[in-house]
Amino acid sequence: xxxxxxxxxxxxxxxxxxxxxxxxxxxxxxxxxxxxxxxxxxxxxxxxxxxxxxxxxxxxxxxxxxxxxxxxxxxxxxxxxxxxxxxxxxxxxxxxxxxxxxxxxxxxxxxxxxxxxxxxxxxxxxxxxxxxxxxxxxxxxxxxxxxxxxxxxxxxxxxxxxxxxxxxxxxxxxxxxxxxxxxxxxx
Amino acid sequence: xxxxxxxxxxxxxxxxxxxxxxxxxxxxxxxxxxxxxxxxxxxxxxxxxxxxxxxxxxxxxxxxxxxxxxxxxxxxxxxxxxxxxxxxxxxxxxxxxxxxxxxxxxxxxxxxxxxxxxxxxxxxxxxxxxxxxxxxxxxxxxxxxxxxxxxxxxxxxxxxxxxxxxxxxxxxxxxxxxxxxxxxxxx
DNA sequence: AAAGATACGGAACAGTGTTCCGTTTTCAAG
DNA sequence: CTTGAAAACGGAACACTGTTCCGTATCTTT
Numbered sequence: 001x002x003x004x005x006x007x008x009x010x011x012x013x014x015x016x017x018x019x020x021x022x023x024x025x026x027x028x029x030x031x032x033x034x035x036x037x038x039x040x041x042x043x044x045x046x047x048x049x050x051x052x053x054x055x056x057x058x059x060x061x062x063x064x065x066x067x068x069x070x071x072x073x074x075x076x077x078x079x080x081x082x083x084x085x086x087x088x089x090x091x092x093x094x095x096x097x098x099x100x101x102x103x104x105x106x107x108x109x110x111x112x113x114x115x116x117x118x119x120x121x122x123x124x125x126x127x128x129x130x131x132x133x134x135x136x137x138x139x140x141x142x143x144x145x146x147x148x149x150x151x152x153x154x155x156x157x158x159x160x161x162x163x164x165x166x167x168x169x170x171x172x173x174x175x176x177x178x179x180x181x182x183x184x185x186x187x
Numbered sequence: 188x189x190x191x192x193x194x195x196x197x198x199x200x201x202x203x204x205x206x207x208x209x210x211x212x213x214x215x216x217x218x219x220x221x222x223x224x225x226x227x228x229x230x231x232x233x234x235x236x237x238x239x240x241x242x243x244x245x246x247x248x249x250x251x252x253x254x255x256x257x258x259x260x261x262x263x264x265x266x267x268x269x270x271x272x273x274x275x276x277x278x279x280x281x282x283x284x285x286x287x288x289x290x291x292x293x294x295x296x297x298x299x300x301x302x303x304x305x306x307x308x309x310x311x312x313x314x315x316x317x318x319x320x321x322x323x324x325x326x327x328x329x330x331x332x333x334x335x336x337x338x339x340x341x342x343x344x345x346x347x348x349x350x351x352x353x354x355x356x357x358x359x360x361x362x363x364x365x366x367x368x369x370x371x372x373x374x
Numbered sequence: 375a376a377a378g379a380t381a382c383g384g385a386a387c388a389g390t391g392t393t394c395c396g397t398t399t400t401c402a403a404g
Numbered sequence: 405c406t407t408g409a410a411a412a413c414g415g416a417a418c419a420c421t422g423t424t425c426c427g428t429a430t431c432t433t434t
Contacts, residue, residue, distance in 0.1 A: 010431055013381060036421060047383035052423065197400055197411060223390060234414035239392065375434100382429065389422080398413065404406085 017054045019044040025065045029103065033062055059117035066104075066121060073100045074128045077136060086139040091181045093136055094159050097129070098177050101163035102170065129156055150184065204241045206231040212252045216290065220249055246304035253291075253308060260287045261315045264323060273326040278368045280323055281346050284316070285364050288350035289357065316343055337371065 009017075023044035027035045040061075041048045055061040076096050081089045133152040150158075162176045196204075210231035214222045227248075228235045242248040263283050268276045320339040337345075349363045 010380060012430065016381080037423085038421075041383095048422085049384075049424080050382060053381075058422095199399065200412060203412080224392085225390075228414095235391085236393080236415075237413060240412075245391095378431105378433090380429105380431070383427100385425090385427105387422105387424075389420105391418105391420085393418075394416090396414100396416105398411105400411075401409100403408095 016046050016050050020051055020054060021064050021068050024061050028065060059115050063117050070125055070128050073097060074132045077132045090136045090140045094177055098159055098163040098173055101160050203233050203237050207238055207241060208251050208255050211248050215252060246302050250304050257312055257315050260284060261319045264319045277323045277327045281364050285346055285350040285360055288347050
């Protein structure tokens with residue numbers, strides 16, 4: 001039988017890939033997703049060939065950055081919960097999540113480009129965020145009963161829609177999110 | 188007083204510009220609006236410098252091609268009217284117009300890009316087409332009374348919306364336009 | 375410790391936008 | 405018609421970016 005596992009990547013390869021995603025995230029934010037490959041490789045401290053080995057197509061890198069940011073945003077929930085009361089944690093994470101969405105304007109159009117690389121990104125998005133938010137909601141439940149009408153997915157979508165404006169409306173978005181959360185316990 | 192008119196362009200310059208717009212139209216259709224500048228210049232039989240002199244920014248060339256096509260489509264009305272009965276002319280021109288719209292998918296997104304070069308293109312569009320269609324409608328009026336409910340602009344928009352599908356639906360669009368025109372005289 | 379496999383870096387190649395400049399063409403004045 | 409300056413021309417040259425290649429360095433296993 002064929003029991004040869006895929007040998008795990010060499011540690012330098014792992015380092016490179018991680019550095020590339022970090023660098024790409026910074027550069028994408030700074031110069032958009034069309035930034036030169038050389039810039040990204042340089043900031044990661046690797047050669048361009050390394051970039052192309054790990055991410056043959058640009059979409060691969062974009063998707064990787066997206067996943068990384070989703071992971072970070074999801075992970076932030078734990079940190080916030082450790083330092084805040086449950087109801088505050090819920091609000092603070094939603095504000096964090098709103099900020100995440102607000103930076104994804106350029107990516108939103110890429111998502112609808114039909115590139116198969118992006119096909120299962122929405123699923124990834126939901127699979128990461130829904131449990132996190134469900135947990136925050138559950139914790140907050142004890143302190144201030146929350147209407148059973150809204151579930152985590154509803155809330156993700158609602159805040160997501162509130163956050164797609166941007167430009168001059170960062171504060172506006174924050175106010176709306178606060179309102180939304182305040183409304184949760186008024187049932 | 189300052190009565191020196193701007194001296195009109197040299198005839199070779201006029202020829203070049205016209206050839207460039209012709210070439211660009213063909214190449215845009217063939218390879219999209221991002222086709223290499225060299226290809227366009229080559230097909231026009233001029234050097235790239237000539238292209239850049241006449242159209243410093245790509246958007247300038249795109250806009251010029253658009254205007255040229257609008258002009259051609261508007262001018263087709265006269266030819267058609269000369270060979271067809273008024274009611275047939277109306278239908279045939281609308282079909283011609285539908286074909287025009289169908290090729291403008293790529294341009295539609297450019298229009299909404301916020302580039303100031305494209306800002307007054309919609310106005311140009313309307314200023315050319317509305318009188319033409321109004322004339323066709325008026326001529327057809329004598330043969331088969333047409334509902335006074337629809338004016339030229341309504342019809343332009345309606346046929347325009349019918350034509351935005353494309354891909355496999357060229358025949359579908361044609362059928363819908365025929366239906367629309369047939370309906371005009373049923374009041 | 376040694377050798378094979380893996381990954382690396384940067385030079386090299388290819389394609390495109392944009393500019394520069396010596397040459398050609400036009401056009402109007404004499 | 406001649407002529408000469410202004411306008412326009414063509415294509416090479418430059419700049420920048422994506423992509424590939426290959427000799428070299430690093431890692432991993434025995």
